[in-house]
Amino acid sequence: MTGRPRLGTVALWIVSIAVFVYLFIPLITIAVFTFNEPTTKFNTTWEGFTFDNWLHPFSESSFTDALIESIKVATVACVLATILGSLIAMALGRYRMRGSAAINLLIVLALTTPEIVMGASLFTLFFNFGADRGFGTVVLAHTLFCLSFVALTVKARTRGMDWSLEDAAMDLGSPPMRTFWKVTFPGILPGVAGAFLLSIALSIDDYIITSFVAGPTVTFPRRVFDSARIALPPQVHVLATMVMLVAIAIIVAASLGRKERRA
Amino acid sequence: MATDADDRTLRQAKWAPYLLAVPALGFIYLFFLVPLVTLIKISLSETGQRGSSRVDFTWEWSNFSKAFTDFGEHLVRALGYAGITTIVCILLAYPLAYFIAFKVGRWRNLLLGLVMVPFFTSFLLRTIAWQSLFADNGPLLGVAETLHLIGVLDALQITTDGKILNTPTAVIGGLVYNFLPFALLPIYVSLERIPTNLFDAASDLYSPFANTFRRVIFPMSLPGVFAGTLLTFIPASGDFINQHLLGDVNKPVIGGVIQARFLQAGDYPTAAAISLVLMLIITVMVLIYSRLLGTEDIV
Numbered sequence: 001m002t003g004r005p006r007l008g009t010v011a012l013w014i015v016s017i018a019v020f021v022y023l024f025i026p027l028i029t030i031a032v033f034t035f036n037e038p039t040t041k042f043n044t045t046w047e048g049f050t051f052d053n054w055l056h057p058f059s060e061s062s063f064t065d066a067l068i069e070s071i072k073v074a075t076v077a078c079v080l081a082t083i084l085g086s087l088i089a090m091a092l093g094r095y096r097m098r099g100s101a102a103i104n105l106l107i108v109l110a111l112t113t114p115e116i117v118m119g120a121s122l123f124t125l126f127f128n129f130g131a132d133r134g135f136g137t138v139v140l141a142h143t144l145f146c147l148s149f150v151a152l153t154v155k156a157r158t159r160g161m162d163w164s165l166e167d168a169a170m171d172l173g174s175p176p177m178r179t180f181w182k183v184t185f186p187g188i189l190p191g192v193a194g195a196f197l198l199s200i201a202l203s204i205d206d207y208i209i210t211s212f213v214a215g216p217t218v219t220f221p222r223r224v225f226d227s228a229r230i231a232l233p234p235q236v237h238v239l240a241t242m243v244m245l246v247a248i249a250i251i252v253a254a255s256l257g258r259k260e261r262r263a
Numbered sequence: 264m265a266t267d268a269d270d271r272t273l274r275q276a277k278w279a280p281y282l283l284a285v286p287a288l289g290f291i292y293l294f295f296l297v298p299l300v301t302l303i304k305i306s307l308s309e310t311g312q313r314g315s316s317r318v319d320f321t322w323e324w325s326n327f328s329k330a331f332t333d334f335g336e337h338l339v340r341a342l343g344y345a346g347i348t349t350i351v352c353i354l355l356a357y358p359l360a361y362f363i364a365f366k367v368g369r370w371r372n373l374l375l376g377l378v379m380v381p382f383f384t385s386f387l388l389r390t391i392a393w394q395s396l397f398a399d400n401g402p403l404l405g406v407a408e409t410l411h412l413i414g415v416l417d418a419l420q421i422t423t424d425g426k427i428l429n430t431p432t433a434v435i436g437g438l439v440y441n442f443l444p445f446a447l448l449p450i451y452v453s454l455e456r457i458p459t460n461l462f463d464a465a466s467d468l469y470s471p472f473a474n475t476f477r478r479v480i481f482p483m484s485l486p487g488v489f490a491g492t493l494l495t496f497i498p499a500s501g502d503f504i505n506q507h508l509l510g511d512v513n514k515p516v517i518g519g520v521i522q523a524r525f526l527q528a529g530d531y532p533t534a535a536a537i538s539l540v541l542m543l544i545i546t547v548m549v550l551i552y553s554r555l556l557g558t559e560d561i562v
Contacts, residue, residue: 046395
């Protein structure tokens, strides 16, 4: 790696740092505005410093309830999506099967369909069959868009696996179920866990599809969107910051765990 | 790219793969394919009497011509925003992906984790944060004013009459922010796969870096650029959140029109037709783009 122009490297550093700053400016803005004491209905202009919002983070109960609803939806939908998605990923990533190209295409298609089209089509489905929209339909919709995501992520993981370990276990007399739990499952677990966490993030943040299928069910993004141009208390920023902190903690813990195993 | 059929590591089994695949396939069939068919059916229907939410299937093709004549402007606006967003995203994501893949050594995973952090913060609040940053008395315009740049920015049409909020710039700024990680990750993955000894080989043969980049690195990262483009362009063209929160309320984009037609106007047939037109245009553009880039076998 010699003979690289130094000017280019410097430029690369500057651009990269600038992009990182760009990525984090809004996050810092959100965190800063949790300490704001707005005099208007909006928490978008800085007025004064206070700890009040952090002392009473759940005082805006409609937003708290919406966040709890979102967590419920995400939990059910992502467990379902992870099970269905991992199973189909095993089928595609491990076995020679008829129609695997068509199945791959279908999964990619489901992933790349614009949210607005997916939301619209689910709306027409539930409308056509006269289904009541609510918690159940939201869970179905979230399972759908997380499913294809999980399938592709886990499939990528199975491709990197050394399946001969399974043969070795079987040759040494391990029964199939034991082989699965002791060899196969630990092998795909990091992929499955990563896919699960990312689909939680997708689900908890979805507005567009949810708005089509939610009926009376109010998720956190829906609550925020509906009030964004009417009134937005600073507690919303506190709740979002809490979610962000939990996420950062999980990311840090996961990367530390990975390092330890390698060492 | 190797297809599944000639991959030697795959196993032969009679029932196992089908049993594993059936639950997910059933789900995708019921909640992805069937809904698309109902969407098509409703796009060719006619609304019943005023006040009733019934629709009747009558091969009503006029919904599609209405989609173009009444909402063509919104469609073009959305595609324009999405196009510019995609270009800016790739231009910003590529250097950062390259930086993380080759320049930071063992800090790779940490930096990748950091790139993902915005994903875990409510994207609505991130967009609302841009409201504060773009505001007329906000920090960005404050800096520009101190540097006496407003005139220049106005001339470049980045600001309009010294404002950013409620202009196309704000919408594109928000969109770029939202979709940058989607552009970055696939580019990173494709760069990371390039064996670094190819660089050494090139420089041993006295290839200047610019040449190595153009002949070796860039072509090998094209699948990532392709995937990043799709992951940015497709969601950006349907997005209306950024337009709603950062743009001019009188200039809606197609996604907002579709949602309002469905949920407020109750005009299901036209709304369904517009959704399908959007999907069709995107599909055609993706096919042309994949032909141009020569990466048809990406999936």
